[in-house]
Amino acid sequence: PSLISILLAPKTKQRYAAIGGGSPLRRITEEQADALRTALEAKNLHANVYVGMRYWYPFMEEAIQQIKRDRITKLVVLPLFPQFSITTTGSSIRVLQRIFMDDAYLSRLPVSIIRFWYRRQGYIRSIADSIVTQLSKFEKPEEVLIFFSAHGVPVSYVENAGDPYKNQIEECIYLIMRELKARGARNDHTLAYQSRVGPVQWLKPYTNEVLVELGWKGVKSLLAVPISYVSEHIETLEEIDKGYKDLALKSGIKNWGRVPALGCTSSFITDLADAVVEALPSAKALSILRETAKESDCR
Incomplete structure (x- = not known):
């Protein structure tokens, strides 16, 4: 990880410069926390919300x-990743469990x-609402x-470690498209994966390769939906919006749109509060x- 960080540092500086010098991720996350606190209060649950x-x-x-x-006296852990991956939510849970089990108060x-x-x-x-809104901005x-x-x-991670991420992404897209079809939309759709790093093989197809292929096939209008993110940051504002x-435009796609991350969309925050x-x-x-786990192992 240290080597990857060193290799990426100069390139990352340039990417942040392209979106104004810094990421809005922390600000947006804190705004989401404030909005969630307000939504919980509306449900008569007065709770502290920590980031x-x-x-x-x-x-x-x-x-x-x-x-x-x-x-x-009680804690709900809410990762801001819709889908589970051992690289994101799983990693965070492992850190949390390690800290909690070593502390008398937290372990109880x-x-x-x-x-x-x-x-x-x-x-x-909420995602379907955003897609419909952005589709309406296209001429056709x-x-x-x-x-x-x-x-x-x-x-x-998927094939050897059993990460459910790929299956959950695919199911998530199925549910979104089913919701869109229920509203009368009949658009074609596809899925690709972005942000790969290093020499190992990542989930395919890769976003950059698929965009070139779509342009070659004659696709003229495209709406990008960043499905893993609920906040704007470098991978939406620079990687998608610029790169x-x-x-896509160089590959022959004429009309481009992008669905914003949900951020503090009220229907989304209300649903998080319900969760x-x-x-x-x-x-x-x-x-x-x-x-309980030890007892189960002994049976």
């Missing part, structure tokens, strides 16, 4: 220390972890190809879960 990030400030460890200071704190939520109707409908909406671009992961858009409320009754202390 913890895996690789940037505020780190998960900072959020956990604040949780300890506040002496909360009832916790409920929402591992994925891409099947939720509120989320699916019915001719637009809906292009889902998901963040890639190494193939080995992939330029490639939190629904998760609360199942909260259990990690120490209890570990003892």
